[in-house]
Amino acid sequence: MKVLVTGASGQLGKCLQKQSKTTSGIEFLFETSQTLDITSEEALKPYFQEHQPDFCINCAAYTNVEAAEDDKTRAFQVNSEAVKSLARLCKIHQTKLVHVSTDYVFDGLKLSPYVETDSVRPINIYGASKLQGETMVLEHMHSYFILRTSWLYSEFGHNFFNTILKKGEERAELNITTEQIGTPTNANDLAKFILNLIAADSDAFGLYHYSNTGEATWYDFARLILEEKQLEKEVSLKATFSYPTKARRPKFSVMDKSKAEAIFQTQIPHWRESLVGLLKEVNQDLGHRE
Numbered sequence: 001m002k003v004l005v006t007g008a009s010g011q012l013g014k015c016l017q018k019q020s021k022t023t024s025g026i027e028f029l030f031e032t033s034q035t036l037d038i039t040s041e042e043a044l045k046p047y048f049q050e051h052q053p054d055f056c057i058n059c060a061a062y063t064n065v066e067a068a069e070d071d072k073t074r075a076f077q078v079n080s081e082a083v084k085s086l087a088r089l090c091k092i093h094q095t096k097l098v099h100v101s102t103d104y105v106f107d108g109l110k111l112s113p114y115v116e117t118d119s120v121r122p123i124n125i126y127g128a129s130k131l132q133g134e135t136m137v138l139e140h141m142h143s144y145f146i147l148r149t150s151w152l153y154s155e156f157g158h159n160f161f162n163t164i165l166k167k168g169e170e171r172a173e174l175n176i177t178t179e180q181i182g183t184p185t186n187a188n189d190l191a192k193f194i195l196n197l198i199a200a201d202s203d204a205f206g207l208y209h210y211s212n213t214g215e216a217t218w219y220d221f222a223r224l225i226l227e228e229k230q231l232e233k234e235v236s237l238k239a240t241f242s243y244p245t246k247a248r249r250p251k252f253s254v255m256d257k258s259k260a261e262a263i264f265q266t267q268i269p270h271w272r273e274s275l276v277g278l279l280k281e282v283n284q285d286l287g288h289r290e
């Protein structure tokens, strides 16, 4: 089986590269923005023609939520128009598509976890561009898995987890918002879920929510990172309700994962357990290098 991964140098792409080391029987084609620009149909068409992948995992995206407010055209180019090209090519070449989307398609006004059939109403440009990307997939092909996830973090790239670790090591003062409730998700867990989905070659196509379980504010998330790193006494961590930003974010974006759990027979780890596990792994790696 041949699996194309687009956006392979981003955080989810890197987690897939890491987790794929323990899979067998799959040939992976990891392509970055440099080697395969998904906004270029001239690049995509011959690529699909030559490689005929069985699956495409689309990790390529415009993910800078703040910058998207001033860069709407590019956000929609990458998160929607390019996804339309990908979906059309997947249909032509009978490639199954795993497309990753976001909790930011919701407006955050619900008081209980969002299910896949809930209405969507993004409140920022990034969320709107990702929602249009979902529409492109479902309008242009059938053999797709759209996986909505939330608050991804990992040891790779620019994310909230790495920002807090860096600020913690600098002994910086941190003001972290309690205004939003969601679920931090270890991108390695999502990568494992995607690889299992592909290995099972399931035909239970459709839209799924996948994040870790439980719920947290960004402040809860930062606090646990600092506690586990035993930096809580070194850093002044303050909870603040308001942390002004350009983009609005949903106040509540916890998602219900029971559809994915039931159909794929999987037990999803709690965000706390997964965060502690990742910090242990990172510390062990550092220990081995010293």
Ligand SMILES: NC(=O)C1=CN([C@@H]2O[C@H](COP(=O)(O)OP(=O)(O)OC[C@H]3O[C@@H](n4cnc5c(N)ncnc54)[C@H](OP(=O)(O)O)[C@@H]3O)[C@@H](O)[C@H]2O)C=CC1
Pocket: 006, 007, 008, 009, 010, 011, 012, 013, 032, 033, 034, 036, 037, 038, 039, 058, 059, 060, 061, 062, 063, 078, 082, 100, 101, 102, 103, 130, 149, 150, 151, 152, 153, 157, 158, 159
């Ligand atoms: N990060 C998060 O908290 C969340 C992310 N998601 C979704 O998960 C997916 C993966 O996100 P994540 O790995 O965190 O994001 P990253 O920003 O870490 O990675 C995105 C990757 O896409 C690449 N890319 C951008 N434009 C193009 C292009 N035109 N052609 C090919 N590649 C391109 C980037 O390359 P380069 O850097 O070279 O531009 C980068 O490597 C995305 O769909 C995102 O919307 C959903 C919920 C939460």
Ligand SMILES: Cc1cn([C@H]2C[C@H](O)[C@@H](COP(=O)(O)OP(=O)(O)O[C@H]3O[C@@H](C)C(=O)[C@@H](O)[C@H]3O)O2)c(=O)[nH]c1=O
Pocket: 063, 064, 065, 066, 102, 103, 104, 149, 150, 151, 152, 159, 160, 163, 174, 175, 176, 177, 180, 218, 243, 245, 249
């Ligand atoms: C750095 C920082 C952020 N914040 C706030 C700002 C914001 O309200 C919240 C989260 O900040 P960030 O900008 O790191 O996260 P943000 O870019 O909003 O993260 C989102 O990314 C996209 C790609 C998604 O799809 C979402 O699921 C979500 O993960 O924390 C603080 O309160 N204090 C701080 O020191």
